[in-house]
Amino acid sequence: MRRRSRLVGVLWRWHRRLGLLAAVFALVLASTGIVLNHSPELGLDRRFVDWPWLSRTYGDSSGEMPAVQLGARWLSRAANGRVYLDTLEVAPCNGRQVGAAQAGELLYVACAEELLVITADGQLLESLSAGSGLPMPLTGIGLIDGGVVLQADGTWWLADMDRMDFGGRAPGGAQISQLAAGRLPAAIRDGIPAPEQWLSWERLLLDVHSGRVFGHLGVLWMDVVGLLLATLALSGIAMWWLHRRRGSQRSP
Known part of the structure; x- marks a missing residue:
């Protein structure tokens, strides 16, 4: 009986501490979830956030676009996230x-969480992410002897695009050819739609709800919060069951 009482006491203390920690995130999840549930009525997909600092948090800017020159063509990514x-x-x-990078007839565009494979005339062939085995987050792309290599966590990885294998390390001391970022010509820059209105309130709330507003670490943290809430539910059930058993044993 004493052992069971001590167990209930331990569970209660940890349940209370974890509950205080999870309460803030539970409120965020609940409030964003309720608002998103009424997004069509509120028109959140048609209302845009005009906060430049938040755009920079997303890795975008209304100023210069990141661009790379491949021969006579330019690859760039606009603030709306489109290449x-x-x-x-x-x-x-x-x-x-x-x-x-360009390998043979194909062009490769590396973003932090995705790799696009496109043809020379701009047709998308593949869109690869962590689910395809891609190392994350990507920090660079280059060529070794004409083959694509990807950089993540300070390591260069060989990209076998035929077998979709990204687990081989690039040989030490190998010469890696990389293209430097350049300034997008004004004629091309003016032909790309202006990015002033691209971040809707709906997308922002979705990203807050999932943690994506803080990048990959934010998503992992929300996973931890989900496990924390599950732990609270299980500890609550365990305390109720132990308390109920103790009450039934006291009854005549």
Whole structure:
């Protein structure tokens, strides 16, 4: 009986401490979830956030666009997250653009959380992310002997695009060819839609709800919060069950 009482006491203390920690995040999840549930009525997808500092938090800016020159063509990523080949819109790319490369007839655009494979005329062939085995977050892209290599966590990884294998380390001392970022020509820059209104309140609330507003670490933290809430639920059930058993044993 004493052992069970001590167990209930320990569970109660930890339940209370974890509950205080989780309360703030539970309120954030609940409030953003309720508002998002009424997003169509509130028109949140048509209302835009005009906070430049928040755009920079997303890795975007209304100023210069990150761009890489491949021969006579330019690859760039606008503040709305979409990649352009010159003025041709190709596809959205998740995370800031960290580089581009050309291997054979194919062009590769590396963003922090996604790798796009496109043709020379701007057709999207592949969109690869962590689910494809890609190392994350990407910080660079280059070529070794004509083959694509990707940089993540300070390490260069060989990209076998035929087998979709990204687990091989690049040989030490190998010469890696990288393209430097350049200044997008004004004629091309003017042909890309202005990015003033791209971050809607709906997207911002979705990213706060999921933790994506703080990047990859934010998503992991919200996973931890989910596990914390599950732990609170289980500890609450355990305390109720132990208390109920103790009460039934006291009854005549």
